[in-house]
Amino acid sequence: MIRSVRRAVAIAASAGLFLTACAAPSSEAPRAEDLSWSEIQEQAQGQTVSLWMYGGDEQGNAYVDDVLAPAAAAEGVTLRRVPVESTTDAVNRILSERQAGVTDGDVDLVWVNGANFGTGKQAGAWLCGWTQKLPNMQWTDPADPLLSNDFGTPVDNCESPWHKAQFTLVYNAAAIADPPRTFDGVLEWAQANPGRFTYPAPPDFTGSVFVREALVSVSGGVDQVPAQFDQQSYDRLAPALFERLNTLAPSLWREGTTYPQSSSELDDLYAGGQIDMTMTYGPATLTQLVADGTYPPETRVLTVDEGTVGNASFLAIPSTSGKSAAAQVVANLALSPEQQLAKSEPAVWGQFTALDIARLTPEDRAKFEQLPSSPVVPSYEVISANAHPELSAEWVTPLDEGWRRSVLAGQ
Structure with missing residues (x-):
């Protein structure tokens, strides 16, 4: 299995949510207790936090187990990683527990973004009103749109930035x-x-964003696609998108008669020399993939003039967690300059930091500036040039379903 960011920051989000059968008793987002940070730290002592996260990213797993968990233990908190195939599994568990009135559920922290966060927020799945208390939030830019909106859904102090x-x-x-x-x-x-x-075939996270990028391109640019979904815009723009992808299909691998079912399968095709391009939400991991011989030595990042979509991944605390104090301690630790620096190391995980480097102390800023340059991956500033934000999460499912009807079923 390729050691790469799967589904992106897979991250973390999946468009195919099965939440209608798990309607929460109230959609009002519960608020965190009004405690000082020292009181939160005291309450967290001896608690165990279950972090539910996508389990297919080997580097991400190793970072949590070998770097973040020991640091949490030093703060008096036991961090237990719970691998899942999809973040949707965690969201559905939370909503089922919420419906049942559970107040000390199985999930204490979730790596999340996109549709999972938005749908969960609407259903009251997340604890809100806590991220503004995290001491390490001072190192982030409050005006950064990637950190204040998640696929068009206001974050509203309901999730903490991770990368x-x-x-x-x-x-x-x-x-x-x-x-x-x-x-x-x-x-x-x-x-x-x-x-x-x-x-990859949608609803794979990477396949879905490829289709959205194609929509932006075919429509004449990001300014021509409303960020918020409406049916009229979809009906106007989608036909040209699917016509373009149908025209492309016969030229694809295996003549478009089949598609990789995941970004992992796509990466395997690229690593095996069957195709000459792949795609990822986590380009910083490419350095290690080339260094260990998984990817060809001439692997390079392709920067397009008009830019591509950027987003952020977050850590959210379920409203059903009985360990919210300890979860806040872990989220704050994960946002610390020390942890963000370690996670940025290509040999560790190679993720782009959520911190604003200019806000760091001179000592910490120098450490980030001394991270090894990569012969494969340009700086984040280069990769993110002309970047545009994600379309709202409400675009994802209609486009995925439209692709299946108009492109996949037509082969």
């Missing part, structure tokens, strides 16, 4: 000497080089 992500196309420079420089150029290259490109 940033940037949707990135990746190519083998040994096979593509003159790579395209626009998203439409990528599609044209794929048609000119049959069998050397494909993308």
